[in-house]
Amino acid sequence: MARVVVDVMLKPEILDPQGQAIARKLPQMGFDGVGAVRQGKRFELELDGPADDEALERVHKIAETLLANPVIENFEVRVL
């Protein structure tokens, strides 16, 4: 049994109002030194079998069709 992570982030050219709101709030809360914040999603998938090439290809397809919107988001598949 393997665990795989899919990180989904908005593409750099897409505006991220949630991240901007956090970045703007930080100095008001006394936290300096953070220039920018981007907010994304993280999915943890538990595979029934090992994280071999075939399984990772399947996770890739899952990410593409269900977890991310490839028009505005990039994703990355990693084995934990």
Place this chain on the structure above:
Amino acid sequence: MARVVVDVMLKPEILDPQGQAIARKLPQMGFDGVGAVRQGKRFELELDGPADDEALERVHKIAETLLANPVIENFEVRVL
């Protein structure tokens, strides 16, 4: 300038209906072999300076107070 990631996931004992909905949908879409899915958040913070101990401690505080709800969520700080 350093980039730091904060991963926020629901604690294992907290129900994750979003993850469950995805896990249930997968077989219907023809994707087998995934036992469970958990959905969380991922934040990328761009620091003005280096990711030294002091900066990471600050990011830890930011995660604790603004990015995660420590009652129901765990978080992890990583330097990219």
